[in-house]
Amino acid sequence: MGFGGRLGTYARVVITPTAALRELWHDTTGTPLDRAGVVIDGDDPVLPSRYRVGVLAAAAVAATATAAARLLRARGGAPDPVRLSVREAAAAFHTERCLRVDGAPPRDLWAALSGNYRAADGWVRLHCNYPHHRDAVLAALAVADSRDAVAEAVSRRTAEDVEAAVLAAGGAAGALRRRADWLRHPQALAIGRLPLADLRRLGPAPARPLARADRPLAGVRVLDLTHVIAGPVCGRTLAAFGADVLHVGAAHLPTVGPLVIDTGFGKRSCHLDLRTERDRLVLRGLIAEADVFVQSYRPGALAALGFGPAQLAELRPGIVSVNLSAYGQAGPLAGRRGFDSLVQMVSGIADTGEAAPRQLPAQTLDHGTGWLAAFGAITALTRRASAGGSWEVRVSLARTALWLDSLGRTEDEGERAEGVEDFADLLVETDSAFGRLTHVRAPASGYWAHGPRLPGGDEPQWW
Incomplete structure (x- = not known):
């Protein structure tokens, strides 16, 4: 039974972490999972939620780590089997809430006017x-x-x-929409027909095998044009497996400081103003030597500047273009801007049938979509190595929400708060330009070569 087939019968179906991984792997790669190479310990509930957040986290993290191990093996390495606990995966979805700078939590992530409001009818x-x-x-x-x-x-x-x-x-x-209303909505129907990580070939390019290496993504160059959480998590994850990740931001664009720190591990950071032809030319030069281009701007925004998927494939045959969106790239809401907390409302995830909506205990749609994007990118690189081609990977928060909805329910009603002390044994310390950081370590044998850099502190060039 596929992801979509369970949506109407969730109360009677409880999906184990291994089963969720097996379906995700086949859904994305088209091949059966070698279960001997991956072990997931534990089960939900880990975080306080009636949704199986830990199961989703474990499946997404384990799939990405397994894809990385497969790529390393193709590069002549000998990876260890992937072993992951549901709790470790859940902590990886809680990183911004566990972050401490010089021992203190950074400022609140939410602005004063952000939040839920009671309307006349809901x-x-x-x-x-x-x-x-x-x-x-x-x-x-x-x-x-x-x-x-x-x-x-x-x-x-x-x-x-x-x-x-x-x-x-x-x-x-x-x-806020009711779950049943959302499942009948044309947008849910449109994206429900798509894989979680939708891979498609953009055009021809020669096969590009990667040289022998001791890390899965060593030598892979990633341009990270993302913001907030989902896209930056993708770049951070690729960096944890050895990629050279260059984040491209702009001095005139707003940011959320704690998220810049939390998602900056392992990356370098430069600023380009893509409103100018001069800096667009610089970006084209970077693309000409890149392997992966990750973007999370509103659908169509970068294409209007000459950096859509087809345009990237012309600039750099063999590139992997990774596109993250709120509601997907098909259906009537495809172009709508959105964030995790908003998609939870629209997709019925926050619907309790009670007086007030209830948000998830982590930015699950953001983190899940970021890990799915990284999984798709590694899978596309593996295909490029053997079969060639330029590739596009498409993921969305709303499609991830459908996946979460399909995984069944726990009996945890989510009344307690879970804080940094609950994951104390999974925290490490790293020096950075922002100070001494206490943070969740990279899961599944990943690690970052360095802490986050100051925004715009690096030159727009490859090492």
Whole structure:
């Protein structure tokens, strides 16, 4: 039974971590999983949730580590079998909440206006972490910069009306939908037909076997044009398996400081202003020597600047283009901007049937999608090595939400809080430009060569 076939019968089906891994592996690679090469210990619940968050985390992390081991073996290495606990995988989905800088937690990840609001007929969540998204909310509702004023304005309108108004103003919002309504929605139907990590061949290119190495991705060059959590987690994961990852940001774009630190391990960081032809030319030069290009901007944004998947394949035949989106690249909501907390609302994950929505205990859709993107990238590199071709990998938060929904339920209602002390034995310390960092170690035998760098602190060039 595939992922989609369980959606209507979740109450009677409980998926084990190994079964979830086996289905994910076959769904992505088209081949059966060699179960002798991977062992997953434990089961849910780990994090407080009625959803099987730990199972999803374990399957995504184990699949990525197994793909990395397979690639290392193809490069002449002798990888150890993959062994992972569900708890270790869950900690890897909790990294931003466990991060400490010089012993203290960084500032709150959420801006004052971000959060759930009661509307006239339900609930809506507003995302105001970026100044331009906050301004869009204030403009759409015609209110002052006050949570009370926003709450009052939202209470007089329907949830979907608020959602539509904020989106039209250039902001980010998500109305709570019932699970059953979402499963009938054209968007859910469109993405439900797609694999979790959707790989497709972009065009011809010669096979490009990778040289012998002692790490799976040694010598692989990755351009990371991502922000927030999902895309940066993909780049951070590829760095943990040995890739040379160069994050490309811009001085004029807003960021969330703690997330920059948390997802920056193993990467270098440069700034380019892609509004200028000069810096677009620099990026083209980097692409000409890259193996993987990861992006998480709104669908179509980079293509408008000349850096869409087909354009990348022309600039660099043999490239692997990895594209992360909120709602997928098919269906009526394909172009909509969104974030993990919003997709939880829209997809019914936050629907409890009670008075207020309940968010997951981790940014599960973000982290899960980031790991799936890394799994897809490694799988595409493996295919490129033997069969050639340029490749595209497509993943989305909404498709990951459908996967989570299909894995069954726990009996944990998620009332307790889980903090850094719960994963103390999985934490390590690393020096960085930001200070002494206490953080979750890379799972599944991965490791980072260095801590996060200051944004824009490196030159836009390959080592």
